[in-house]
Structure formats: C-alpha cells, structure tokens
Amino acid sequence: MIQRFPAEGRYRTNHGWLRSSFSFSFAEYYDPHNLQFGPMRVLNDDWIAPGTGFGMHPHKEMEIVTVVLSGRLQHRDSIGNAAQTGWGGIQRMSAGTGIFHSEHNASKDEPLELLQMWFIPEKNGLTPSYETTQFDTASLQDRLVPVVSGDEHVAEAGKVARIHQDMTIYLAEPRNGATLTHTQPEGRRVFLFVIEGGIRLGDGTVLKRRDSARIENEPELALTAEADGSRIMLIDLP
Structure with missing residues (x-):
C-alpha cells in the first residue's frame, strides 16, 4: 500500500x-x-x-x-x-x-x-x-546511502549516526532516469520524502519536490528519478 x-x-x-x-x-x-x-x-x-x-x-x-x-x-x-x-x-x-x-x-x-x-x-x-x-555527499549519486541507523553493524563509528530505534535513514541523489531499488522485509514500513526533483515509483505514483509517501506491504520498491538534481530521503521503519 x-x-x-x-x-x-x-x-x-x-x-x-x-x-x-x-x-x-x-x-x-x-x-x-x-x-x-x-x-x-x-x-x-x-x-x-x-x-x-x-x-x-x-x-x-x-x-x-x-x-x-x-x-x-x-x-x-x-x-x-x-x-x-x-x-x-x-x-x-x-x-x-x-x-x-x-x-x-x-x-x-x-x-x-x-x-x-x-x-x-x-x-x-x-x-x-x-x-x-x-557522509560523503558524492557517494549519494545513484545510491541509497545510510546516514542514520539503529543497526550497530551499519552505524560505523563516525560515519553513520547511531539511533536508539530499529530503523535506518538513507539519502540518495539519483540522476535523471536512474532507478534505485529498495527491498522491504515483511512487516516493515517505508517513509519516502522527495527533498528535490521528482521520483516515479514502480506502481506509477509520482512524487514531486517535498511530496512524501507512506508505504507498507510493498516487498520491493523501484524509485526512478524524473528530474535532474533529484535528492530523496528513504526511512526504513518497523
């Protein structure tokens, strides 16, 4: 959904x-x-x-x-x-x-x-x-990069902020036309926020600048940038 x-x-x-x-x-x-x-x-x-x-x-x-x-x-x-x-x-x-x-x-x-x-x-x-x-801002190109996480294996000292919750915040800057994929395990949620540009989801939903989406029961998300300079935040939540 x-x-x-x-x-x-x-x-x-x-x-x-x-x-x-x-x-x-x-x-x-x-x-x-x-x-x-x-x-x-x-x-x-x-x-x-x-x-x-x-x-x-x-x-x-x-x-x-x-x-x-x-x-x-x-x-x-x-x-x-x-x-x-x-x-x-x-x-x-x-x-x-x-x-x-x-x-x-x-x-x-x-x-x-x-x-x-x-x-x-x-x-x-x-x-x-x-x-x-x-975090290295250049690393965001065409990648979902974890910047905050409750997973101690993800939250390496000095690189990813450690939060006291079972969740991870990702940032990405996909180039126009690039598609990023996020796998969502059963029982988890995703909050998606478009900081700049625009994104089209696999089901055809289009999110523009500062739009957000709350996503449940979608095992795999395909995120395709529809504008140059796109920047997104994806939050994996319990």
Whole structure:
C-alpha cells in the first residue's frame, strides 16, 4: 500500500524568522489521524532566518535527527555539546531522561534550511546523548546511502549516526532516469520524502519536490528519478 502526501497538503506556519511545514501533528497543528507513522513522530521542513533560532528548551524520551539542507546549524545543549552542522553532516540527539538544547542559524547573512525529525525510542530512560557525523555527499549519486541507523553493524563509528530505534535513514541523489531499488522485509514500513526533483515509483505514483509517501506491504520498491538534481530521503521503519 502506497499513500501519497503532496507537499501543498502539509500544515504551514510562518513566524517571520521561522517558516515551517509539518508532515505530522505538531505544536498548534493537531490531526488525530496524523500523529505518527510507526515510531516516526515528527518531520518539520524548516527555514530559519539569519542570526535567529530556537533558544534553550527541554525534551524527554525522543530521538531527534536533523538533516541540514543548506546553511550552517549551531547546536548547544545542557550536557556540554556545541557543534555546527551543514550539508554532508547529520545531527542526532537522544533526549532520554531529559536534555535542554538550542538550535540557531550560525550565519548572520544566509538563511538555514533543514529537516528535523523525531522518533520514539526503542525504550525509555536512556542517558541523554548527542553526536554529529559526516557522509560523503558524492557517494549519494545513484545510491541509497545510510546516514542514520539503529543497526550497530551499519552505524560505523563516525560515519553513520547511531539511533536508539530499529530503523535506518538513507539519502540518495539519483540522476535523471536512474532507478534505485529498495527491498522491504515483511512487516516493515517505508517513509519516502522527495527533498528535490521528482521520483516515479514502480506502481506509477509520482512524487514531486517535498511530496512524501507512506508505504507498507510493498516487498520491493523501484524509485526512478524524473528530474535532474533529484535528492530523496528513504526511512526504513518497523
């Protein structure tokens, strides 16, 4: 089963310094039929003005992943971490028993664009932790590259961020006309998000820029790029 969610159907908010599109219920947006997909709880597509950001605020019992699309993100938290992340980097924070953090646009001149995702952890009571990892952006061409994973064999130290959930996040940049294949074991889900460009699935479903799909009971997915500069994110979920 493949459910398409067009970009224009997302809830949008504009605070001047922050423009966001929500793929799931978040903040003032509440839809009892759109609370989560498996353990995936939040996907916010954020634009943050230069020199602005989120001040210190708390979280508990959530795995938070940030993919920076353009610009530089400045992170600080209550357990002593401070780091900047740009495209080619992944930020993973396990809120666990409780953590405070701030996230700001590190530039005074350029806007920041990012995807922030929340996932329910495999268990509560984890010790709060934070990491940044780097991936080779050139390796994304015509390949699904794991950038976050709960599999310790996939999450090699310093290369793939380790998340406390049975899931893997892949990024890819297929050239126009290239087809990528993802095998989905029985009982698992896939969340697909088109960051840029366009993708056609094997059943003919077309996803354009910022469209998403929630996929279940499809043992093999064929993803064909329909535009130059396509960039996709695929999340394998329990």
